[in-house]
Amino acid sequence: MERIGVALLGAGRMGQEHAKNLSSLPNVKVVVVADPILEYAKRAQVFAKAERASDDPESAILEPNVEAVIIVTPTNTHAHYIKLSAKNKRAIFCEKPIALDLQETEEAVKIVEEMNVPFQIGFQRRYDPSYSKAKELIEEGKLGNLEQFSSLTRDPAPPPLEYLKVSGGIFVDMAIHDFDVARFLMGEVDEVVAWGNVLIDPKIGELEDVDTAITLLRFKNGALGVIENSRRAIYGYDIRVEIHGEKGKIVLEDLPKTHLWHFTDKGHYADQYYFFMDRFKDAYKLEIEAFFKAISEGRKPSPGPKDALESLRVSLAAKRSFKEKRPVKLEEVI
Numbered sequence: 001m002e003r004i005g006v007a008l009l010g011a012g013r014m015g016q017e018h019a020k021n022l023s024s025l026p027n028v029k030v031v032v033v034a035d036p037i038l039e040y041a042k043r044a045q046v047f048a049k050a051e052r053a054s055d056d057p058e059s060a061i062l063e064p065n066v067e068a069v070i071i072v073t074p075t076n077t078h079a080h081y082i083k084l085s086a087k088n089k090r091a092i093f094c095e096k097p098i099a100l101d102l103q104e105t106e107e108a109v110k111i112v113e114e115m116n117v118p119f120q121i122g123f124q125r126r127y128d129p130s131y132s133k134a135k136e137l138i139e140e141g142k143l144g145n146l147e148q149f150s151s152l153t154r155d156p157a158p159p160p161l162e163y164l165k166v167s168g169g170i171f172v173d174m175a176i177h178d179f180d181v182a183r184f185l186m187g188e189v190d191e192v193v194a195w196g197n198v199l200i201d202p203k204i205g206e207l208e209d210v211d212t213a214i215t216l217l218r219f220k221n222g223a224l225g226v227i228e229n230s231r232r233a234i235y236g237y238d239i240r241v242e243i244h245g246e247k248g249k250i251v252l253e254d255l256p257k258t259h260l261w262h263f264t265d266k267g268h269y270a271d272q273y274y275f276f277m278d279r280f281k282d283a284y285k286l287e288i289e290a291f292f293k294a295i296s297e298g299r300k301p302s303p304g305p306k307d308a309l310e311s312l313r314v315s316l317a318a319k320r321s322f323k324e325k326r327p328v329k330l331e332e333v334i
Helices: 013-023 038-048 057-061 075-087 102-115 129-139 175-186 202-206 281-297 305-324
Strands: 004-009 028-034 052-054 068-071 091-095 119-122 146-154 189-197 212-219 224-230 238-245 248-253 262-264 267-269
Touching: 004 013, 004 057, 004 281, 013 028, 013 038, 013 281, 028 038, 028 057, 038 052, 052 057, 057 075, 068 075, 068 281, 075 091, 075 102, 091 281, 102 305, 119 281, 119 305, 129 175, 129 238, 129 248, 129 281, 146 175, 146 212, 175 189, 175 212, 175 224, 175 238, 175 305, 189 305, 212 305
Parallel strands: 004 028, 004 068, 028 052, 068 091, 091 119, 146 224
Antiparallel strands: 146 238, 189 212, 212 224, 238 248, 262 267
């Protein structure tokens, strides 16, 4: 079997996770892991079983044996590496988002489409078995006409302030996953109303961001939705989805991490996922497998450029709604 040569850009927490998953794929050979901090690159090189490590991501893209690029670098570098990869006819997998604004995202997408290179954006929830099964049931008509949607995501604790300064804010950084799931399961969004507040850490407010948010969605098919996000849940990672239709509903309710309840004289308890990387460990592997399977079969990977663009558009509409204290139509975000 001919193996696809890969450059992995970024060797932080997520980069190391992708490195481990890449090493398990029989049709993939990691040529180089690149990170400006060479020590990180060398650490991920071991996980990826890569040929070498580098502190120069641009040169890694241009390696002659590289056919695909996995981008797990800081968000403000994504668009640049996407453009360089596309111009050199590399298949591209990129963690969300492409960029923090629509114009830069559209520029990168335009080059990807002009060069006709495979592109997948990292919305891993779509590959979680529960979410993909929900999609299957909806497409089979098991719920009939869709009427209501709700999604909730609470992280165990806020990220470091240094990260929040460049994250784009809660709507672009965190809620974008819920918005993508909403589009994935329900269809395109027409209008949003967003509320937010600083209830956890005043320093987040000093960044002109919020740590607690609710977004109301009106879908183009007439269905209504609500998204809840919080930067803190003292009990661990909290995530739930419900889709309601004329014939019933689907509930994605996270169970204990292991199917075990411990009963004592003081009550009972179960273990819990503490972080998204733990909860979606399988989904991260499945999405990268799907990316390379699509390349091998000559298909377009999914989610693709449109999903990257439109989910960001919902995020920016929510951000504008919060700032301007009014409903915002998606068509306003251009």
